[in-house]
Amino acid sequence: MKFEDYRIAEGIKRSISKLGFKKPTDIQYKAIPPILKGEDVLAIAQTGTGKTAAFAIPILHVLQERKISKRPDGVKCLVMAPTHELALQIHEMFKTLGKHCKVNSFCIYGGVEQDPQIAQLNKGVDILVATPGRMFDLVNQGVLNLQRVEILVLDEADHMLDLGFIKDIKDLMRHLSKKRQTLFFSATINEKIKKIAYSLVDNAIRIQISPKDPVAKNIEHAVAHIEMDHKRFFLEYLIKDHYEKKILVFVRTKVRAERVKRAMTRVNLEAETIHSNKLQREREEIMQNFRSNKLKVLITTDVSARGIDIPNVEYVINYDLPESSEQYVHRVGRTGRGRTKGQAISFCSSEEMDLLQKIEENLNKPISKIEISKNDYTSTIELTEEKTSNDWQALMLDAENPKKRKRKKHKKK
Numbered sequence: 001m002k003f004e005d006y007r008i009a010e011g012i013k014r015s016i017s018k019l020g021f022k023k024p025t026d027i028q029y030k031a032i033p034p035i036l037k038g039e040d041v042l043a044i045a046q047t048g049t050g051k052t053a054a055f056a057i058p059i060l061h062v063l064q065e066r067k068i069s070k071r072p073d074g075v076k077c078l079v080m081a082p083t084h085e086l087a088l089q090i091h092e093m094f095k096t097l098g099k100h101c102k103v104n105s106f107c108i109y110g111g112v113e114q115d116p117q118i119a120q121l122n123k124g125v126d127i128l129v130a131t132p133g134r135m136f137d138l139v140n141q142g143v144l145n146l147q148r149v150e151i152l153v154l155d156e157a158d159h160m161l162d163l164g165f166i167k168d169i170k171d172l173m174r175h176l177s178k179k180r181q182t183l184f185f186s187a188t189i190n191e192k193i194k195k196i197a198y199s200l201v202d203n204a205i206r207i208q209i210s211p212k213d214p215v216a217k218n219i220e221h222a223v224a225h226i227e228m229d230h231k232r233f234f235l236e237y238l239i240k241d242h243y244e245k246k247i248l249v250f251v252r253t254k255v256r257a258e259r260v261k262r263a264m265t266r267v268n269l270e271a272e273t274i275h276s277n278k279l280q281r282e283r284e285e286i287m288q289n290f291r292s293n294k295l296k297v298l299i300t301t302d303v304s305a306r307g308i309d310i311p312n313v314e315y316v317i318n319y320d321l322p323e324s325s326e327q328y329v330h331r332v333g334r335t336g337r338g339r340t341k342g343q344a345i346s347f348c349s350s351e352e353m354d355l356l357q358k359i360e361e362n363l364n365k366p367i368s369k370i371e372i373s374k375n376d377y378t379s380t381i382e383l384t385e386e387k388t389s390n391d392w393q394a395l396m397l398d399a400e401n402p403k404k405r406k407r408k409k410h411k412k413k
């Protein structure tokens with residue numbers, strides 16, 4: 001089936017084709033028809049599967065069909081997302097797909113002034129994409145009325161629950177009409193999520209995308225045994241070995257993010273961090289540089305990177321192993337977006353072996369191992385140690401010829 005064959009507005013088809021989407025992805029194929037029919041949907045799909053367009057396309061069509069006047073009469077569709085970055089990304093998809101539509105969309109999130117947001121809401125917004133904090137603020141101040149919401153989308157609901165928004169989501173229901181369509185998207189499913197999902201949806205169509213292997217097929221992922229104190233040397237090695245590639249590095253905490261950045265800066269490698277201690281403006285600028293390829297290496301914590309869609313991330317590095325298989329799936333899913341290929345490498349130290357085992361058990365299969373010979377391991381560390389002990393000389397050498405340091409490739413089993 002092609003997008004051409006769908007019964008959706010021509011303007012939307014034009015935008016889809018402009019985005020270069022030819023065929024619907026699995027989730028789009030399964031979700032678009034029931035959403036168009038007005039059914040509730042409960043979908044388990046990771047990011048990277050095309051789930052944003054899976055709800056944005058039918059929502060734009062349905063609202064466009066229903067829109068009879070240009071009069072601002074309240075938000076018709078509310079999309080809730082756990083983070084600023086994800087909210088902005090969803091909004092971008094609505095804007096792009098809805099370029100030739102009569103319906104408009106807007107995005108609200110915290111950390112920025114609220115007055116311009118209120119002004120825009122007063123002018124009239126059809127589709128509102130929001131993070132929970134700012135949205136509830138505005139509802140409680142009485143400047144955002146959700147009574148007319150006809151479609152509610154909860155995206156990355158599992159992450160929203162992880163962040164402690166469960167009570168907020170329940171409270172939200174008090175502000176919404178019972179006669180609404182609810183679309184519930186989550187990357188993972190467990191008893192808690194099931195319970196909240198069933199309390200929100202009504203007779204929902206259930207869709208699950210590749211439950212057996214939650215890591216998308218176009219992502220090659222592997223793990224290397226690297227001790228904690230040596231990780232920085234291997235990250236340096238990888239960055240230099242993939243000179244022009246876009247690399248997203250995951251660490252456990254903000255403090256570690258800054259520490260890893262300093263380690264890279266010491267060896268003359270440019271890297272940036274995003275985490276919740278950064279100002280929203282700074283985060284946006286860094287994300288923009290990473291998106292546009294100005295910045296090649298971005299170091300992030302889970303919270304900041306959850307769900308974000310950055311084109312052409314070639315490598316994901318789990319500098320620290322994540323706490324759960326769900327996080328693992330989310331992290332590696334930052335590469336290999338849509339139909340592109342991606343690679344993910346995890347650094348696992350002796351202390352993290354238990355975590356690795358737990359992740360593998362939950363993925364239902366072992367992650368392939370990268371065998372690093374003793375020689376390669378020690379030479380990777382020694383090369384860098386040598387260099388850091390003569391820092392200024394090494395910097396001069398690198399400045400003269402950054403690609404000169406030749407190294408043996410590590411073999412993957």
Ligand code: AMP
Nearest residue numbers: 021023024025047048049050051052338
């Ligand atoms: P999402 O899962 O919504 O974060 O989407 C992941 C990526 O897939 C985004 O970069 C989309 O632009 C891309 N994408 C979505 N739908 C399609 C499609 N039908 N064909 C190709 N790429 C797509």
